[in-house]
Amino acid sequence: MTRTENEKVNSNALVEAVETQKPTSQNIDDDPVYSYKEQRKIIRRVDLRLILMLGFLHCVCLIDRGNLGGAAVAGMTKELNLVGNRYNEIAVSFFPPYICLQIFGPILVRKIGPINYLSGVCFIWGAVMLSAGFVKKWEQMVGIRIIIGGLEAGFFPASVYLISTWYTRYDIQQRYAIFYLLGCVAAAFTGILSYGITFMNGLGGLTAWRWIFVIQGLLTSIIAAISWFVLIDFPDRMKTSKRNFLSDSEYEFIMRRIEMDRADVTLEPFNLKKYLGAGLDINIWAFGFIYFSSTTTAYAISYFLPTLYEGMGFSQGASLCLYAPPYAAAGILMVVTSRIGDQYHIRGPILIFNALVTITGLPLLGFTKGTAPRMVGAFLTTMGCNANIPASMAYQANNIRGQWKRAFASAVFVGLGASGGMTGSLVFRSQDAPNYHPGILTSLGLSVLIIVLVLLLSLRFYILNTRVARGELVIGNLPGFKYTY
Numbered sequence: 468m469t470r471t472e473n474e475k476v477n478s479n480a481l482v483e484a485v486e487t488q489k490p491t492s493q494n495i496d497d498d499p500v501y502s503y504k505e506q507r508k509i510i511r512r513v514d515l516r517l518i519l520m521l522g523f524l525h526c527v528c529l530i531d532r533g534n535l536g537g538a539a540v541a542g543m544t545k546e547l548n549l550v551g552n553r554y555n556e557i558a559v560s561f562f563p564p565y566i567c568l569q570i571f572g573p574i575l576v577r578k579i580g581p582i583n584y585l586s587g588v589c590f591i592w593g594a595v596m597l598s599a600g601f602v603k604k605w606e607q608m609v610g611i612r613i614i615i616g617g618l619e620a621g622f623f624p625a626s627v628y629l630i631s632t633w634y635t636r637y638d639i640q641q642r643y644a645i646f647y648l649l650g651c652v653a654a655a656f657t658g659i660l661s662y663g664i665t666f667m668n669g670l671g672g673l674t675a676w677r678w679i680f681v682i683q684g685l686l687t688s689i690i691a692a693i694s695w696f697v698l699i700d701f702p703d704r705m706k707t708s709k710r711n712f713l714s715d716s717e718y719e720f721i722m723r724r725i726e727m728d729r730a731d732v733t734l735e736p737f738n739l740k741k742y743l744g745a746g747l748d749i750n751i752w753a754f755g756f757i758y759f760s761s762t763t764t765a766y767a768i769s770y771f772l773p774t775l776y777e778g779m780g781f782s783q784g785a786s787l788c789l790y791a792p793p794y795a796a797a798g799i800l801m802v803v804t805s806r807i808g809d810q811y812h813i814r815g816p817i818l819i820f821n822a823l824v825t826i827t828g829l830p831l832l833g834f835t836k837g838t839a840p841r842m843v844g845a846f847l848t849t850m851g852c853n854a855n856i857p858a859s860m861a862y863q864a865n866n867i868r869g870q871w872k873r874a875f876a877s878a879v880f881v882g883l884g885a886s887g888g889m890t891g892s893l894v895f896r897s898q899d900a901p902n903y904h905p906g907i908l909t910s911l912g913l914s915v916l917i918i919v920l921v922l923l924l925s926l927r928f929y930i931l932n933t934r935v936a937r938g939e940l941v942i943g944n945l946p947g948f949k950y951t952y
Contacts, residue, residue: 501720509717513633513699516712518642520697521626522649524589527687528622529650529769530660531596531615532561534683536773537661537787542668543676547605555892558770560609562889565616569882572621573628573874574737581629582698582710585622589691592618597684600677624881628874631864632701633721635728636951637809640817640861644805647857648798662787730945731869745875750924754863754876755883757818757920760913761859762887763894764825764852767906768793771895772845778901779838793849800824801854805861814862815921815952818855822917825851829914833907848910855917856884865951866928868943928952 496503535543535558544554576584592615599611626646634642661679668675700708702725706718713721725731745751772793776786800821808817828847831840860880867876895906928950934940935949942948 498720498723500716506720509713509720510638512712513721514642514645516697516699517630517633518645519649520694521585521630522646523690524585524622524694525626525646525650527589527593527683527690528619530683531592531687532619534661534679536770537790538676538679540773540777540786541661541665541676541679542674546674546676547602547608549605552896553605555896557605557608557612558892559889561612561616562885562892563616564613565620566882566885566889568617568620569624569885570875570878572624572881573877575621576625576629577701577737577874580700581625582695582700585625585698586691586695588618588622589694590688593684593687593689593691595684596687597681599684600673600679600681623884624877627860627864627881628877629701631873631877632703632725632870635724636865637812639864640805640808640814640857641802643857643860643864644801647853647860648801651794651797651801651853656791659788659791662784665784729868729948731873737871742871742875745872746879748872750866751863751876751879753920753924754859754866755880757862757917758856758859758880759883759887759890760917761852761855762884763891763913764829764848764910765856765891766888767891767895767910768845768849768852770892771903771906772849774900775832775845775903779841793846794853796846797850797853800850801857804854805857808858808861812951814858814865815925817858818862818921819918821851821855821858822914823851825855825914826911827851829907829911833902833904851914852910862951868945868948925952
């Protein structure tokens with residue numbers, strides 16, 4: 468049979484699979500049209516357009532969200548008279564609009580399209596970030612942070628949702644890891660970038676901390692403009708898109724893989740009641756609280772690591788430059804654990820391992836006296852909590868079926884993650900410096916909570932999967948679908 472005939476056969480099989488909502492029993496990698504090597508080439512092309520571009524956007528997103536620490540060290544605290552809890556108020560003001568508007572991200576990205584929506588909001592918040600370099604009062608900085616929080620609200624859940632629609636369940640953790648890693652590691656060099664920008668102090672009449680916001684805001688808008696030409700649409704809309712970079716045969720291959728994996732490639736009509744009804748699924752909230760527990764520590768470290776270094780006796784320049792190495796180490800752990808998770812089809816054990824790394828690091832960071840053990844603690848804490856972010860994203864994505872339920876789960880998931888950011892910015896209070904014991908203990912308790920939730924979910928999934936195997940239960944209206952744990 469020729470390739471053209473095979474394509475027709477598989478196109479018919481695809482339609483049949485969509486109509487019956489049943490995955491085929493064929494191994495996902497045993498495609499009748501493309502060899503395994505050809506499959507990898509097609510998927511790599513998707514990776515280059517989708518994961519890399521979203522990763523760079525996530526990079527500037529984290530830079531804009533986390534540059535307060537560098538600006539504070541570079542003179543913002545003194546110039547804006549950030550006495551008492553004013554710095555904490557500026558940091559936390561980002562999160563109320565960010566949390567409240569999360570739920571609209573997956574809806575807007577579907578209605579407007581990922582190309583226009585994601586590049587558009589990134590360009591606007593870059594312009595707003597640039598304007599932060601010209602504020603005169605600390606209250607104005609609060610207002611700017613509120614606007615940026617509202618603009619950024621939909622970016623992360625929309626990105627997580629978009630990625631989940633393109634890949635199978637056991638290809639996804641590595642993609643989430645690369646997406647987050649590009650943002651995490653590149654944003655880690657914010658400290659070095661901020662340190663370099665401090666040498667612009669006085670240029671154009673602006674002090675160093677103001678140039679941090681101007682330069683980084685300008686960078687965001689430039690990356691956003693580039694993304695408009697690179698980003699791609701959802702897989703179910705790419706075939707009719709003017710930017711379709713795949714042939715019809717390659718497009719159908721992508722669709723076949725998703726149908727064989729979970730049979731939800733076709734978007735069902737939007738129904739608000741059904742969309743919000745996904746909130747009754749207890750699993751979604753458990754995934755969200757795992758993510759909340761991870762992001763609380765990750766955000767706290769992002770905001771306060773330069774300040775922690777200063778408390779260890781490092782200079783301003785050293786504190787900014789030492790921000791990067793722990794994130795580089797976190798990137799290595801992230802990639803290694805994600806690769807293991809995808810290869811061996813495991814999620815829970817990866818989350819538990821990373822939580823244990825965090826639990827080991829936090830006491831060293833907060834309760835030891837020497838610089839060396841505290842530095843080791845900073846590395847371990849940064850590595851464990853950040854590696855758990857793509858791990859928890861994959862855990863959630865693997866166990867959700869249906870496009871709109873997946874969209875709702877992404878919104879709730881990221882919303883609770885943002886709540887973790889708000890918590891992290893509040894529990895590390897300036898009056899607790901230099902050791903921040905209340906914040907350390909909060910993060911320690913939440914790392915233990917991750918382990919408890921994963922164990923409970925694993926037990927629940929084992930029981931439900933056993934019932935599926937006996938033919939007593941159908942999960943997500945898809946016969947044979949089982950949870951990953």
